[in-house]
Amino acid sequence: MxxxxxxxxxxxxxxxxxxxxxxxxxxxxxxxxxxxxxxxxxxxxxxxxxxxxxxxxxxxPKPKPKPPTLPTGGRTIFPDYRVIGFYGNPAADELGILGIGPVSKVAAKLKRQAKPYARKTRPVLPAFELISTIANADPGDDGLYRSHMPDKLIRRYLKAARKAKALLVLDIQPGRADFFTETTRLRKWLKQPDVGLALDPEWRMQANEVPGTVIGSVRAREVNATTAWLDKLVRDKNLPQKLVVIHQFTLDMIDDRSKLKARKGLAITLNADGFGTQAAKLDKYRSFTRGPKRLKHGYKLFYKEDTDLMTPKEVMRMKPRPDFVVYE
Known part of the structure; x- marks a missing residue:
């Protein structure tokens, strides 16, 4: 208006x-x-x-994430823990106790078996030693006389191991392949903080050798190259100490054994393998433990093949006491 x-x-x-x-x-x-x-x-x-x-x-700046730890805490395996394990593969009962029955029941049995080894000053760390590469009498498509377990199987055992607060240890029977190549192909598993490695020279074949017809062997140089690669992976990923088991039941299964190198990030263990009487097994263990003092000691027990299976109390009386005990 x-x-x-x-x-x-x-x-x-x-x-x-x-x-x-x-x-x-x-x-x-x-x-x-x-x-x-x-x-x-x-x-x-x-x-x-x-x-x-x-x-x-x-x-x-964001706070740095805490570094990964072992399943039961801490970042050092030895001497903080004594590792007690089950060995096998579900492909056949003959391959060991780990593969017999549902893995949840196997985990419960391992827990019971490991309990007598625990000490207040040194608790037990359980382990599933799964054969992830199996030596075969058949050469396969590549002529290397070995087969790889599928990821699905490894994943299932890793899940069960984590539920049981246990390590998963991937065992390699390489056939005519070499340990370095077979180890590096497992990188996606080995970069996990709770996955270790086992090398089985019995099944390391040379050219023209077939698994099951001869006892294999490996040179220290090949083992050292393998552990050097794995130790670098541990450093790069800031992983806790990683268990590495080297099986042997004859001294000549590892050529130049005295040249095996210790690694700061690895708990390298020479495991006295083979079944038999207590006396024979103890003699073998004593001969093996006269080797490199910088490496740890392991001892294997067989539920079926051992004569008069040793009890945990008897194992703990051994000198030196094993750092690693595995049941097959």
């Missing part, structure tokens, strides 16, 4: 007062506008400051 018209003869003073009032009103509006703009500017500055603060908070 427009302003009302003034009748003729209206007092000029009144008009001037109205003009003055309008001028004052406009001035007041201008002041309010200035204050509003100023306030708006302050709000923008506040927003900028708040945004800057948020950015500053975002730029703060």
């Amino acid at each position: 427009g302003s009302p018209l003034h009748p003729a003869g209206t007092n000029d003073a009144t008009g001037r007062r109205r003009v003055a009032a309008v001028a004052l009103l406009l001035a007041a509006v201008a002041v309010v506008a200035v204050i509003a703009v100023s306030a708006l500017g302050d709000d923008k500055d506040g927003d900028r400051n708040a945004a800057g603060g948020a950015q500053a908070q975002e730029k703060k």
Whole structure:
């Protein structure tokens, strides 16, 4: 609506007062506008400051994640723990106790078997030693006389091992392949903090040799190359100490045994394999433990093949006490 018209003869003073009032009103509006703009500017500055603060908070370095540990805590296997394991593969009962029956029941049996070995000063760390590469009498498509277990099977045993707070140890019977090649192909498993490695030279064949017809052997150089690669993986991934088992039941199964190298990130263990009488097995163990002192000692027991199976109490009386005991 427009302003009302003034009748003729209206007092000029009144008009001037109205003009003055309008001028004052406009001035007041201008002041309010200035204050509003100023306030708006302050709000923008506040927003900028708040945004800057948020950015500053975002730029703060994130705390480093804690390094992975062993299944029962800590990052060192030996001498903190004594490892007690079951060995095998579900392909056949003859391959060992680990593969006989549902894995949950096997885990419960391992827990019972390991209990007598525990000490207050040295608790037990259970282990599933799964044959992940099996030597065959058949050459296969590549002529290397070995077959690989599917990922699905390894994953199933890793899941069960984790549920039991145990290590999973992947055992390699390489046939005519070599330990280094067979180990590096397991990288996706070995980079896990709770997965170890076992090398079985009995099944390391040379050219023209067939598994099961001869006893295999390996040179220390091949073992050292393999453990060097694995030790680097442990360092690169900041993993806890990783168990490495080297099986043997004759001294000549590892050529140049004295040249085997210890690795800071690995708990390398020479395991006295083979079944028989207690006397024969103890003699073999003593001969093996005269070897490199920088490596750890293991001992294998066979539920079916051993004559008069040794009890945990008898095993713990052995000198030196085994760091690793595995049942087949």
